[in-house]
Amino acid sequence: MSIPIYLQIKEKIIEMISELPANSPVPSERDLAVIYSASRMTVRKAIDALVDEGYLYRNSNKGTFVADEVLRKKNTTLDEKSIEREITYKSIYFDVKASSSDEVQSYLNISGEDSVVRMIRLCLADERPQSIEEIYIKRLDLDDDEFRNLPKTRDFNDFIIQGSLTQRFVPTLVPMQYAHMLELKINEPIIMVENIINRKSGAPFIYMKVFNNPKEKVIEITS
Amino acid sequence: MSIPIYLQIKEKIIEMISELPANSPVPSERDLAVIYSASRMTVRKAIDALVDEGYLYRNSNKGTFVADEVLRKKNTTLDEKSIEREITYKSIYFDVKASSSDEVQSYLNISGEDSVVRMIRLCLADERPQSIEEIYIKRLDLDDDEFRNLPKTRDFNDFIIQGSLTQRFVPTLVPMQYAHMLELKINEPIIMVENIINRKSGAPFIYMKVFNNPKEKVIEITS
DNA sequence: TAGTGGTCTAGACCACGAC
DNA sequence: TCGTGGTCTAGACCACTAG
Numbered sequence: 001m002s003i004p005i006y007l008q009i010k011e012k013i014i015e016m017i018s019e020l021p022a023n024s025p026v027p028s029e030r031d032l033a034v035i036y037s038a039s040r041m042t043v044r045k046a047i048d049a050l051v052d053e054g055y056l057y058r059n060s061n062k063g064t065f066v067a068d069e070v071l072r073k074k075n076t077t078l079d080e081k082s083i084e085r086e087i088t089y090k091s092i093y094f095d096v097k098a099s100s101s102d103e104v105q106s107y108l109n110i111s112g113e114d115s116v117v118r119m120i121r122l123c124l125a126d127e128r129p130q131s132i133e134e135i136y137i138k139r140l141d142l143d144d145d146e147f148r149n150l151p152k153t154r155d156f157n158d159f160i161i162q163g164s165l166t167q168r169f170v171p172t173l174v175p176m177q178y179a180h181m182l183e184l185k186i187n188e189p190i191i192m193v194e195n196i197i198n199r200k201s202g203a204p205f206i207y208m209k210v211f212n213n214p215k216e217k218v219i220e221i222t223s
Numbered sequence: 224m225s226i227p228i229y230l231q232i233k234e235k236i237i238e239m240i241s242e243l244p245a246n247s248p249v250p251s252e253r254d255l256a257v258i259y260s261a262s263r264m265t266v267r268k269a270i271d272a273l274v275d276e277g278y279l280y281r282n283s284n285k286g287t288f289v290a291d292e293v294l295r296k297k298n299t300t301l302d303e304k305s306i307e308r309e310i311t312y313k314s315i316y317f318d319v320k321a322s323s324s325d326e327v328q329s330y331l332n333i334s335g336e337d338s339v340v341r342m343i344r345l346c347l348a349d350e351r352p353q354s355i356e357e358i359y360i361k362r363l364d365l366d367d368d369e370f371r372n373l374p375k376t377r378d379f380n381d382f383i384i385q386g387s388l389t390q391r392f393v394p395t396l397v398p399m400q401y402a403h404m405l406e407l408k409i410n411e412p413i414i415m416v417e418n419i420i421n422r423k424s425g426a427p428f429i430y431m432k433v434f435n436n437p438k439e440k441v442i443e444i445t446s
Numbered sequence: 447t448a449g450t451g452g453t454c455t456a457g458a459c460c461a462c463g464a465c
Numbered sequence: 466t467c468g469t470g471g472t473c474t475a476g477a478c479c480a481c482t483a484g
């Protein structure tokens with residue numbers, strides 16, 4: 001099996017605690033090492049990950065305990081997957097142009113001659129409008145395969161794993177051209193999230209503006 | 224010295240890379256172990272932390288490299304410290320009452336008979352209004368010492384370390400009673416951040432509503 | 447005193463990439 | 466083939482807490 005032992009143990013621990021109430025103690029690291037026939041350091045690595053994700057918490061010299069579910073780390077800003085709703089996208093624009101706005105040029109660190117893919121789409125969950133996404137990517141940063149698959153791309157998490165995400169939260173009034181698509185009144189206050197996905201090297205890769213429908217989508221982060 | 228070796232090594236590595244350009248390679252884990260006279264696992268723990276914080280990135284089978292500064296993890300939602308500005312607070316209300324709103328009761332999971340400390344204050348940086356903070360804490364959750372120091376408490380990070388923080392971002396128009404204090408026009412869209420600090424056990428501890436001045440304070444997260 | 451988490455060591459093997 | 470990060474082991478000592 002090529003899945004690392006500590007990840008297997010992590011899954012087993014999740015299963016073990018799944019029916020325990022909050023604040024129940026879990027076996028000590030030494031005991032778990034015996035239970036799973038692994039070294040203590042390996043078990044510890046699994047627990048480290050679970051603590052990090054908010055499944056468990058440690059009390060020095062006392063033990064490790066099941067955390068309350070409310071403490072599970074989550075970041076719903078880019079994820080809609082966890083919830084069992086049918087997510088669909090309705091494309092509004094998809095084009096490649098050399099003349100991008102100064103804003104896009106500055107965020108993607110490009111000149112006015114570079115071709116930029118622009119994709120604007122409405123995101124729906126169970127037919128209800130969640131947000132409008134404006135996505136900008138430098139054409140040369142995509143190989144032909146990625147470019148072809150772009151209209152089918154649902155979320156951009158795969159791109160983020162390879163780099164880093166900076167999000168800026170901007171209060172604004174819903175833009176007039178989007179108000180009716182989001183089923184909002186004009187002058188409704190909303191949050192526009194500016195997402196900048198960088199590569200590991202730091203080079204900007206994707207610039208994305210998300211206009212969120214506050215009636216549908218709550219932006220919540222647990223850390 | 225009681226500071227763990229891996230933290231000492233972490234600081235030494237930060238110092239080592241502080242003048243290196245982005246994407247420079249750092250010595251291999253084995254070399255660093257020799258340089259700092261520690262085991263590879265200890266060095267690795269230091270690097271793990273630095274990768275987590277966005278100082279370094281790894282390329283499997285190739286090496287470890289200095290990350291671009293833009294990738295440093297940051298969360299300016301509750302922190303104002305990093306920037307060299309003089310932060311001051313102007314107290315608007317400070318009282319203890321048994322009759323709290325349903326909203327506060329529900330977030331703090333208390334009944335109408337429980338006394339709640341309410342603290343409303345204006346946060347300024349270099350005399351410029353940054354935000355209004357409404358803070359609610361169940362009186363019984365504070366010992367007398369903590370209660371006395373409350374008016375002097377600047378940020379609540381110390382409380383978070385012992386638990387977890389959930390933040391909800393709510394778009395709204397600036398409340399009339401706060402508009403002039405934040406030097407905003409009426410009907411200005413702003414972001415109100417609801418902060419709920421939980422203890423490790425999951426019990427809610429502090430409920431805090433922050434009305435941010437968008438002209439002064441940009442909410443930005445790198446992850 | 448016994449048990450816990452926190453740290454640390456000095457090895458080991460693997461898969462992968464570059465040469 | 467050699468060096469890298471990724472994983473893993475079987476020990477060890479410490480500070481602290483609870484009985």
